[in-house]
Amino acid sequence: MGAEPGPPAATGRRGELDVLRALVVVGLVFFHAALVFSPDDDFYVKNDETTGAVTVLAGFGVVWAMPMLFLVAGLGARHSIRRRGPGGFARERLLRLGVPLVFGTLVLCPLPQWLRLRAADPADDTSYGAFWPRFLSVRPDPADFPFVLDGEHFETGHLWFVVLLLTFSLLLAPVAGRLAAGAARVVPALRRRPVLLLLPALPLAAVNALLGMEEGFAGWNRWAYLLFLLCGFALADDGHVRAATRRAAVPAGLLGLVLFAGTAPGFIAGNDPFTAWTPAAVLTRALFGAAGWCWVLALLGLLDRPRKRSAGPAGKAVAPADGDGPR
Template sequence: MQRRHDIDALRVIAFSLLILYHSAMVHVADWDFHIKSTYQAQWLQYPMIALNRWRMPLLFMISGIALGLAGIEGRRWRFAGSRSLRLLVPLVFGMLVVVPPQTFFQVVAHYGYSGGFAHFYMLYLTHGLCRAGQCLLTPTWNHLWYLAYPLPYTLLLLAAVPLLRRLRERLGDAEPTRVSAGLLLALPVLWLLGVRLWLAPRFPETHALLDDWTVHAESLPLFLLGYVLATGAGFWNWACRLRRRTLGVAMVAIGVELGLRWLGHHPPAGPAPEWASQVPWYTIERIARATYTWMALLAILGWSRVLLDRPFRWLPYCSEAVFSWYILHQTLIVALAWWLIPMRLGAGVEATLVVTGTIAGCLLLHEGLIRRTGWLRPLFGLKAMRHAAAPRPLPQPVP
């Protein structure tokens, strides 16, 4: 099957946005993070909300699409073994090596911990990080929580391949009819709306896998849907054709959500009109959120198919590098912020140094160490090194 460069490029872009997002978490007001700057801005919430609504749903949908394009049906359980190793090894390594510095700087900054890293690390390994009756559950995976989720999703998908394959065959390569297109536009929005109205208030997001019902209800259907739609030429043609309209609807929807949030923080002066108390503002905001999430996903898939499905020279390198950058980036962000915050350099200088320092650190560690060291590669999710084939002996002349 022909390589889908747009899916590879989307994966690189989506993971790259995490550097900006998690760097902004240091400076956004009213949101918890491992370390917080003295320079905080509430306005950052609005672009981060606009990004946050689709960044993780997109990654889960891309993961499903990638499986649908990989042709795994004939080697399901062999693929399950290799997939498990490629996800579990970096996850365990990250929890034991990459993530602990984040927690160390967190307890130093927030809890006044004064011990050294060696003493802290023993506490980290033995669940000993408690203060005033509050305990941090360690070892933890922090930003690496995403690695824990595709594995059970993949195993579930592999078990359901016979059913999902029949569904893919029924959809075929024809573009959706008016009825099926309407369902494809409406049903995901209704599902996401139900998750936000019913599940989210009862089961807050935890990123702890076993009790994270809201995230599972949102992410798993998108993962499976990505697999089902991956090879349907009709769906991709339809998404391309509707990309301007889905983008327009997405922009209106996020405008409604952010506008209602802004009014919640800045209510108009004077008494509110009587009719305003009768309007279900919370439900309207949830409808706008669900609509924005799905329409943004459709718009992104459509536009990327048009603009990104080409063999960019940077794509093979970035596709390999993105996994190690993902594993490294948040630890670098927290470490740089912890070092820079006491200098009080100003908001712009501090934020710029955190972002550029993180990019430089990821580049140096990946290029100079990880990708060139055979035993490190699988620890960061990279495939084993390909050794050059031994040269063939020159043919000897016939006597």
């Protein structure tokens, strides 16, 4: 994976990441529908007959899908902070994420819990109106940060992604300038040695191995998602980094495949690979974390097809217009 010369910057909107993000979101609909037939997941409702094939197929998605969403969010955050500043970015995140989060928690999240209650006890005739106040009966739980509210029935449910994304965005804002400056200093090394792009696999492996994987967060530890977001922010849209990523894509994908295959014995054996402290379980979690980064890196490189700059009226190259969202 030798160095590849590339343009110093790439400011155009990366449409392939918009499409990939949309596909992941649509895929989540089918993923959650499939959980009805999975024997392993504590889903709201279950089919009478389940199959382990659902768990196997889901594994190929969870290793990269949600990490990719957080990394793309980091890419977008870099450009948003550049335009709005840290304070403006924080306000924008509170409006675009905080308001829908409150609405969804109050209006959408109680319904699945009510259905779970009714499915567990068909004789329970509690009306939805009577259940709603019980759902909102909460107590502080700071130890589970950022999910700082807990209750017998309360949960953020499928909105956990929004909770984490909002929290990570607010944590990022005050340190964004220093992180961007530090990232700029490592770009020359990445140009010379694209293999260095594999290094984030090490802290991701460590987080999963030492803190445990969390089934409720698509099989990843919540803090691993913060690392994906920070990587997206740090490496956002530098032309030299994108060139290095394209060179590293195929080797990273192959390495990710080998690492993911290495998790199979640990997951098949059972023995709680998500949280157990046996050597096999710890190794399984570490391999999963490293495989996730390799596949995300591979997708970024394989999907990146830089557009040629078009000639402007004076015959000079004109870059595509800047835009919101993933780059």
